[in-house]
Amino acid sequence: MFKNETMGKMYCLIMAGGSGTRFWPSSRTAKPKQYLNLFGNESLLQSTVRRFENFMDRQHIYIVSSQSQKKVLEEQTPGIPRRNLIYEPVGKNTLPCIGLAAMFAEKEDPEGVMVVSPSDHLIRNEELFRDTVLAGAKTAREQNGIVTIGITPSYPATGYGYIQVEKEMSGGEKIRQFKVKQFVEKPDLDTAKSYLGQGGFFWNSGLFIFKVSVFLDAVKKFAPSLYHDLKKIQAELGKSSYEQTLDTIYRAVESISVDYGIMEHAQNIFLVEGNFEWNDLGSWESVYLFSEKDKKGNTGVGEATFLDSENSYVFSDDGLVALIGLDDVIVVRDGNATLVCRRDKAEDVKKIVEQLKAERKDRFL
Structure with a gap:
């Protein structure tokens, strides 16, 4: 103290x-x-x-x-x-x-x-x-x-x-x-x-x-x-x-x-x-911006491999995520759900959560 x-x-x-x-x-x-x-x-x-x-x-x-x-x-x-x-x-x-x-x-x-x-x-x-x-x-x-x-x-x-x-x-x-x-x-x-x-x-x-x-x-x-x-x-x-x-x-x-x-x-x-x-880490985009990146601007957590892809972020809690021919995207694989979105749409992830609630798909929340 x-x-x-x-x-x-x-x-x-x-x-x-x-x-x-x-x-x-x-x-x-x-x-x-x-x-x-x-x-x-x-x-x-x-x-x-x-x-x-x-x-x-x-x-x-x-x-x-x-x-x-x-x-x-x-x-x-x-x-x-x-x-x-x-x-x-x-x-x-x-x-x-x-x-x-x-x-x-x-x-x-x-x-x-x-x-x-x-x-x-x-x-x-x-x-x-x-x-x-x-x-x-x-x-x-x-x-x-x-x-x-x-x-x-x-x-x-x-x-x-x-x-x-x-x-x-x-x-x-x-x-x-x-x-x-x-x-x-x-x-x-x-x-x-x-x-x-x-x-x-x-x-x-x-x-x-x-x-x-x-x-x-x-x-x-x-x-x-x-x-x-x-x-x-x-x-x-x-x-x-x-x-x-x-x-x-x-x-x-x-x-x-x-x-x-x-x-x-x-x-x-x-x-x-x-x-x-x-x-304040308001979205996956902010995590991407503050993460250490490779020469092509790719980064993430967990197993990932990138082919002909640049400036992208991958989070995988289990198993490998492979990206081919995609730039400026966010891919998050965790449990029973996977997110794929453009980096400039990262703020809209909360809208997906609202939609899942409306559709009563609580098992994914």
């Missing part, structure tokens, strides 16, 4: 309840995207856990997931205490998820600093990542604020939300820090280009840092109904009635993101600049 006189205890919440439908057929209900080994021998979740274990005590790492993922979550996180694995009865977006974990941490140390992280992002240059998180934790404590990590934009992305900053307040700090002006929605291309042109805009990474007490005060102020419901759940922690209380109350809370519920309303929001390599 990282601790010194100025920082106090640090906690981490890893949000691991997503369904990852854009990664079908590898991502299924019982084993979504965050549990897949897309790069090397670790799943995305395992990489996330290790990244935080490098500078904080695993006893203070919480993971929120869904009951349907209980088996795979426990298999992949043997070092995390079982009491730190929190299962939502139903997904309710990020604000209830973060609020629930904050209630766990508050019982131990309300003045502790919590880092909130998605479980399925690709992050490289982990030393710089650690330094950025610790700089954000210092700001969160000193300013009694909620801190987000903003990624320095490298192109006019339309798939990310943006954060506009006001004055820089870094002083002599190595990692730049700012007061946040506003959160803005995913822009169209012209708007994204204007953001990069004028400067002062960062990609919203979905990484947040705050003192537990400060965050819960914000929930109490901006989402009072949720706060009171979470308090009722907190009162049952450690009791035999906890599971039933959680199930009854949590199913009824409003589904709302932390951005809408808190970040767009609170005034004490700050940003630390993230210059580490980051991608």
Whole structure:
């Protein structure tokens, strides 16, 4: 655990309840995207856990997931205490998820600093990542604020939300820090280009840092109904009635993101600049782009062979996939299903999942 006189205890919440439908057929209900080994021998979740274990005590790492993922979550996180694995009865977006974990941490140390992280992002240059998180934790404590990590934009992305900053307040700090002006929605291309042109805009990474007490005060102020419901759940922690209380109350809370519920309303929001390599891995195309390729631009996981084919990606969980005379395609063979699509159609994989649901072909989901 990282601790010194100025920082106090640090906690981490890893949000691991997503369904990852854009990664079908590898991502299924019982084993979504965050549990897949897309790069090397670790799943995305395992990489996330290790990244935080490098500078904080695993006893203070919480993971929120869904009951349907209980088996795979426990298999992949043997070092995390079982009491730190929190299962939502139903997904309710990020604000209830973060609020629930904050209630766990508050019982131990309300003045502790919590880092909130998605479980399925690709992050490289982990030393710089650690330094950025610790700089954000210092700001969160000193300013009694909620801190987000903003990624320095490298192109006019339309798939990310943006954060506009006001004055820089870094002083002599190595990692730049700012007061946040506003959160803005995913822009169209012209708007994204204007953001990069004028400067002062960062990609919203979905990484947040705050003192537990400060965050819960914000929930109490901006989402009072949720706060009171979470308090009722907190009162049952450690009791035999906890599971039933959680199930009854949590199913009824409003589904709302932390951005809408808190970040767009609170005034004490700050940003630390993230210059580490980051991608939210929104589709198979993004995995292709961040994978090491051969001379013809082909890459993948598992057994594959390419003949007269270029710039393509293959994922095979068992057996060989051979590509002949095809360029710019994605082929994923996993279990009882196979996906073949053009790389520029990778975002449409989620539509196939919706179609399979409509056709009641649940055995493929």
